[in-house]
Amino acid sequence: MPEPSFLDLFFIFLKTGAFTFGGGYAMIPLLQAQIVPTYLEGPEMSNLIALAQMTPGAVGLNTATYVGYSEYSFIGALCCTFALTFPCFAIATTVSFFKKAFQDNKYVKNALFGIRAMVVGMILTAVLSFADGSVLTSSVKNLWKKGAALPSFCWQGVVIFAVIAIIELKWKLNTILSITIAGLLGLALFSL
Amino acid sequence: MPSEENIQQASLLKRCLVLFEVFASISAVSLGGGLVMLPAMNREFVEKRKWLTNDDMLDTVAIMQSLPGIIAVNMSSLIGSKIAGVPGAIAGTLGVIFPPFVTILLIAYCLTNFFNTPAMINVFKGVRAGVCALILLSAIQLGKKILKGPFEITMAVIGFLSILVFNFNVILMIILAGIAGLVYKALMAKKQINN
CATH class of the missing domain: 1.10.12 (Lyase 2-enoyl-coa Hydratase; Chain  A, domain 2)
Known part of the structure; x- marks a missing residue:
């Protein structure tokens, strides 16, 4: 596994903070898709997310702190948490000054209609990544690779x-x- | 009983401190964050201090659901800025982040070596199987609410395959899903006019 560069990690969390719609579970597939398998093995990432769920506070924030700490100790935890938080903080604070214009905006609603539907499918992939090495013996993702063993229960x-x-x-x-x-x-x- | 200062009487600093304190105490005990925090927010800001009205809360919930990112942070930014402007948004958001950040650093610092023991590896296998069930159930619930027509179902299938099989860029897929939603709704509106 290559070490993620500090900037890579920072931008992964920044992008995730800006493009997750639906909070909580919706953030999990986004993080998994960007971090696994380049930087962390599937089960290792799943463990960090599971740990994040067992700790009080928002799952996404906790995951950012764990991943940041596991790759770059304290400063990593600080920067990843900041990166994940900053976009939604900035967007929400800005929107709070233009509430009326935003609230009934039909374009926002229509775009979210498409995004929400896709996110449901993405969350289902998170189910499979948690099954990897727990419910199933190997990753379903390998099915498309040549000569991969069929996962069994x-x-x-x-x-x-x-x-x-x-x-x-x-x-x-x-x-x-x-x-x-x-x-x-x-x-x-x-x-x- | 000492009456709470109303929003005009309380100084900016006081309001920011209260925001930090309230969001930190809710974040420290809430699991999964997000909407679970709502009743506590309501009790503190609407009932106890009367700094916000019920309508303010309803507005916040409505807007929050269309904003990206962490729900708890959206809430702290919206409510914070309503009560004390940008400094309030910062104070509330720091409150949300602070308790879990410290907790996790402590856990990560103390337990990192412990996680690789054979016993813990088995514990985590069990945990992953459990989380797998929890996420599946919540995805089914979400699906029942959201996937109501062929367009929505198609989008969900594309989302599923784009990650599982094709490894497409997720961020790009989210943007495309937004565009697809806009186009679909525009086509539907046009069809309705033609009829």
Whole structure:
């Protein structure tokens, strides 16, 4: 894996901050697509994002801080967090002075109509990248490469997936609790 | 009970400090951020201090959903600037960023070596399987709300394949999706006039 140059990383987060619509989960596929597989392995990136979800605060911000820290320690964390935050801060503050013009703007609405629909598909790719090495034995992305092995299901991952899905549908626990349960199940089942 | 200062009485500095404090305390405990923060905002700024009206909050929510980036930051910038101009937007946004930033640095600093132990690798396998389920469920929910016609479904399929199979530039795809939305809606409007 090549080390991302400081500027590369900075611009990845800057672009993501400016072009994510829908917040939270919508940011995950954008970051994955730009960082994996050039700078981080899929599962490694997924771990950082999962960790970001277990820490209080916005998922995107937390991911920026983690990735920044893991590549360039404190100064990396600071710059990546700044890069992700700055575009939305600047845009939102500017818009706050022209609220009326922006609020009922039909062009903004129509553009978002297209973007939101595409983002749903993009989020589904994030599902597959989290399945890599947990629910599935290898990445689905490799399917298009010549001579790649077909990924097969990994029973422990499938069990955890099912348990968490059932918990979420039935009781809607808070995310930290669900993820903690998943982690403990992982420790128990994968250590068998 | 001491009455809260109203927005005219409170100095700019006071308003900025309150913005920082309120956003920091909400960010420190909120999970996933974003819309989860709304009830707490409402309690602090509308009910307790009366610095904003209900309409202000509704406006903020409406605008926020069409802005890019982190929802919590959009909220802190919009509400901050409404209460105390640009300094308020900065104070609120710093408040949002500060608690998770410090928490993560501490975790990352203390635990980095610990993450590569065999036990933790298994924990993370479980965590990834769990997150996989959580994201899938939320994508299904989102899909039910958004994908209502053939155009929307086509866009979602393109978005899916563009990342998974073609490795297209995501930022470019988002821009193209915006243009596609504009063109589609313009064509629909034209069709309606012709009918």
